[in-house]
Amino acid sequence: MTDTDQPVPNRENSDKKLTPRQQQIFKNRQVMIVKKASKLFIKKGYSQTSMRDIANATGINLGNLYHYISGKEDILCIAFNNYHNLIMEFVIKNDILNIKEPKAKLKAVLRQSLEITYDFRNDLLMMYRETRVLPRKFLKIILKKEGEFVKLFEDIIAKGVESQAFKVSDPFFAANMLVFQISLYALRSWNLKQFTREEFLDMTEETILRAIIPDTL
Amino acid sequence: MTDTDQPVPNRENSDKKLTPRQQQIFKNRQVMIVKKASKLFIKKGYSQTSMRDIANATGINLGNLYHYISGKEDILCIAFNNYHNLIMEFVIKNDILNIKEPKAKLKAVLRQSLEITYDFRNDLLMMYRETRVLPRKFLKIILKKEGEFVKLFEDIIAKGVESQAFKVSDPFFAANMLVFQISLYALRSWNLKQFTREEFLDMTEETILRAIIPDTL
DNA sequence: ACTCAAAACAAACGTTTGTTTTATTATTAA
DNA sequence: TTAATAATAAAACAAACGTTTGTTTTGAGT
Structure with missing residues (x-):
């Protein structure tokens, strides 16, 4: 019924030379970020959740978050x-x-x-x-x-x-x-x-x- | 079924000596502000609507808005x-x-x-x-x-x-x-x-x- | 004509926002 | 080991936010 999973439009597929292991880690981190951020969005609302909140919740450094996602909307x-x-x-x-x-x-x-x-x-x-x-x-x-x-x-x-x-x-x-x-x-x-x-x-x-x-x- | 209209809690009832005419104008302005702001809230969302937006929409000066309402939440x-x-x-x-x-x-x-x-x-x-x-x-x-x-x-x-x-x-x-x-x-x-x-x-x-x-x- | 408070105004306040950058340390691949 | 890469912490950034300020204009009552 649905065609193959469409990629999220915002994401730039920066598939530069990455080992499979690295790709795996990268994906896992991304999933983790989205999961924790979703919880915050649910609890406090999207606008009321700051990137600093997400950094705290994930334990990932604020600046480093942007290695895994291209922005808050993402x-x-x-x-x-x-x-x-x-x-x-x-x-x-x-x-x-x-x-x-x-x-x-x-x-x-x-x-x-x-x-x-x-x-x-x-x-x-x-x-x-x-x-x-x-x-x-x-x-x-x-x-x-x-x-x-x-x-x-x-x-x-x-x-x-x-x-x-x-x-x-x-x-x-x-x-x-x-x-x-x-x-x-x-x-x-x-x-x-x-x-x-x-x-x-x-x-x-x-x-x-x-x-x-x-x-x- | 409902008791008499409860006043909005945030509002400070600053009913100082105002002529009935002044009270009328004050009330009208307040109604107008809420009406225009509601339209913005509906169109853009509460968080995405700034007090400056409301000032523009109402034609009332930003600072002066606070004479009629005690804040955005209000x-x-x-x-x-x-x-x-x-x-x-x-x-x-x-x-x-x-x-x-x-x-x-x-x-x-x-x-x-x-x-x-x-x-x-x-x-x-x-x-x-x-x-x-x-x-x-x-x-x-x-x-x-x-x-x-x-x-x-x-x-x-x-x-x-x-x-x-x-x-x-x-x-x-x-x-x-x-x-x-x-x-x-x-x-x-x-x-x-x-x-x-x-x-x-x-x-x-x-x-x-x-x-x-x-x-x- | 004078008084005075309300209304209007522009400017600025202090925060917080999303995002980027920098310099330093840890990890990994060749 | 060595050179590249990733992670960290911290700071910096410009923009936007809600709110307050100090000053000027207005308009009705005396």
């Missing part, structure tokens, strides 16, 4: 990319997509998406909040990936409508609403802490399905 | 307050709340909330994005108001469940999901521009109601 771009690859892979990797029966298929994909989104709620919240900071070129890539995620559900729903297993007035709208509902906890956890993870997932799944599958009482 | 607080008062008043002012029949009541309140939220989508988006910047003390006030908005729907749903007009597993959860669904367009308009306002409102209303009212096919 870190955010990579973080967005990582998360989106993650969620798409998780959902797609299992053969759920080959399930024939519409209801079972929808339920399976939905449940998996719900669980992942719940566990990565902080990352998702950051993405909703900080999208504005992304460079234009990179924003397009992210929105395209998001569109593919919606399309995944749209297709499932459309097929189900054909076979009269589902009933919705517009599969594209239904898919958008569904994807949005999936992110309920990420965006409103402050008002939903009273539920356990399983309680919450069950109720959310039920509510979402009732809008698509008839006779779901 | 503007954001007032903006949050204004929006929340607005949406709560709009929803409550009409006597919809006195409708007896659960379905009709839910539909009426829901429709009105949907329309307002659609029209103020930009403000709502800003609130979701910039909540983090709010001072703790003020955040509590806002969350309380939000809670009241959810409670409004929770009560309606709970009553409907009693009379078996509605069927949901948990009225509190249902109300939260409903309020969240209302903000669909605000948070995902970039993927929903193909629909007209009325198309969108109709579909959203239908989808929301199907999760609450049985036999809504």
